[in-house]
Amino acid sequence: MKFISTRGQASPASFVDACLSGLAPDGGLFVPETWPRIEPAGPNETYVDVAVRVLAAFAEDELDEATLRGICERAYASFAHQSVAPLVQWGPNAFLMELHHGPTLAFKDVAMQLIAQFFDTVLSRRGERMSVTCATSGDTGGAAAAAFAGASNVDLFILHPFERISPVQRLFMTTTGASNVHNIAIDEDFDACQAIVKALFADRDFVVRSGLSGVNSINWARIAAQAVYYATAQAALGTDRPLRIVVPSGNMGDALAGYVAARCGLLHGFEAVCAVNENDALRVLLGEGRMARASAVSTPSPAMDISIPSNFERIAFEASGRDADLIRQIYNQFAQGGDVDLPEKIKGPLACTGLSAKRVSNTNTLEEMKRVHDETGWLICPHTAVGTSVARSLPESDAMTVVLATAHAAKFPETVEKATGLTPDLPHRVQGVIARDEEFDRVANDLAVVRTFIRDHQRL
Template sequence: MEYISTRGNVGKIGFIDAFLMGLADDGGLLVPSEIPVFSAEKLKAWQNLSYQELVLEIFGYFTNDEIPAEDLRAMVNASYGTFRDPGVTPVRRLKDNLYLLELFHGPTFAFKDIALQFMGELYTYVSRKQNKTIHILGATSGDTGASAIQGVRGKDGIKICILHPHGKVSKVQELQMTTVPDDNVLNLSVDGNFDDCQRIIKDLFADLEFKSANHLCAINSINFVRILAQTVYYFYAYFQVAKQQDVKEVNFSVPTGNFGDIFAGYLAKRMGLPVNKLILATNENNILERFIKEGVYMPGDFRSTYSPSMDIQVASNFERYLYYVLGENPQLITELMNQFRKEGKLVISGDDLLRVQAEFGAHGVGGQECLDTISKYKAETDYLLDPHSACGVAAADQCAESGDVTISLATAHPAKFDEAIRLCGIEQAFPEQISSLFEKTQRQTRVEGTQEAIVSELMKFYNA
């Protein structure tokens, strides 16, 4: 397996080089040169594997044997050995044909732990093997930052800086990032929204001289390894549901703002997983819903919502999907992304749009609908959904056909978003790991939302 850019100007490179490059040097996103397709017999053979064993099987098709099997196994076991559920990502039946895939049993109670615990181990491994310093730079709408920091805090040879939009993450998300005392961690609270943070990150990675001189590496889902790690739980969830009832295909309902998590599901489908529809659940920042329904991709006015991790207008992984749905044509992708950068809009139509609509459903969940869904399912099933997971369930209820088996992704523990839960008149008990955060000292630096201000803080951090 080799890796290429969606824009066609990065030659075929190996797994480790793709991991370290993050954003492709031509400004595109790295994708595998070919997608392996697993047969029904292969899937059947995998059905009873543990989560860790399934990771090893799937990654084996992508790593090009660049990592010895015993080293990869050690990283996988270290990544998932501390999860609070032995199944890592257990599946719960919520009602009838609706299941929940619980992705919040890692150290920071969010789905980002699934990929970022592994990526933290892999960055540590590469730093040690290559005897090189790694500076991880990322932006977060809330959960990525805490998960990434947890994965590399205190590790030799690694420094991590995370940008988050000031005042636009939940209090628990903020505390999980800013109460980490390790000297290799820098939190920048940026005036602006997540899209501003993400734009600055992409511009810094696109500056190849700056990127090389400062050993920058990506932790956001622009890094393909993060996407690959997330494909595993789609397979695992399907296998768990298939053990409970006779099922040929399933829908997945995915709360998403940056298109990374649902792109992992799309990739799993391309790899042979029996997926009927991928249901895209979003909130009032519903640029992706409009794209799927109308073929128009155009940011609107930013809105702060009860599901802040999805408060995103410009989705990093959208380019990867465009690359595949438009026939893997890098010249066309380059033209479209340049057009989007200049005009702030791109449109697809005709057969291209029909292909999108054949694979995806979409529903933008309004604020009151989100709260009503939390209240409804708490009353009817005694299950407490966080607001992002509630968006996924609401979209499943809206988009799934009668008789469909649907797996909705529960992406975070409700304790991370108590502000929304309290608006539903519900009081919850916090896990000790979260309640203890409120007693800790915070460390963060507030900065202007400009590239110059960010670079200034980075230089002080890197030279300390």
């Protein structure tokens, strides 16, 4: 299978090369040239079984089944729950899908652990090294640090917004002690970190010389890996039962994974509501058809404090009928002016994608955390609370509602205590992170400074 760019000016790439590259050379995002047909998950399949089948559908003959199974088995061996993404009933026809059983207590572990095993396997076979970079609004960095720590073929560079993530989130990315993991604290918000990463990839000479790759949700391997838990949720709740999925959303990678699962036949129908905080760019995009640049504001759910959701480009590409020229024109216009009204060719079909978005205020987020605790005794993270708040507001439906519980409450102890008066404990298996020394470098919001930092610290 070949992968093409949403902007149409890059040569088609293989699955392996598309995943190793991250961003397409023309600045677009890779998507499969055609959508594979994947049989829905069966009730007797393990999570690894389904993951192997999903990855095999995209990789085809590039990686044999034994290699894929080894990658998946190693990736999920460290998860605290054998189901990887178990469902717990929250109410009548309503469930939470717990995605926080990985080593850093966040849904990003599900894909990142797999990506690290994938990179290690492929680069070892090729005898190559790479410099992997990611921008993080909180959880991606910790998941990447845990997954790539000690990797022999990868140097990891994490960009996070200084003092705009929770202290526990920061600890997971700054305490590995691994010589190949480098943390860069940028004096700005997440959007600035993401802009630097995109600018690094736009410098093709630097990309080639540095062997640069990215593991943000722009990486197709992330999307493929996250599509798996939608398939297992469908199998657990009944292959003939439609699901209504509520996805706490920032960069839109998780919601896109659900869309991909549906396009490949893994779901019985598709309806996904992106639950967003006061940074509601996705609500404006999906509801009003307008791309508007704005500074991200701080909220109790910091991993979603994003004003430019990168993965919307893939949805826009599909909605446009895969018109790469139009997508390139729109994103060039957005880069120049920061405000674009989507043409009707995209705006109309967007309504047929199954995707929508609803906004939750900061006040309602905290109130929802307390309400869930009063009802169930559960402490939930603020991102999950944005999701459960949106789920409550939806009309009655025959569909089973599944809210993605994206992180463990203990990653946000200050916010949980403010909302409920209770302080969540870190699970015993990760408590050691508190006692470790942190290591990160604080730098200005300057592309040249970050480029020099990577050049000085990579081992090629």
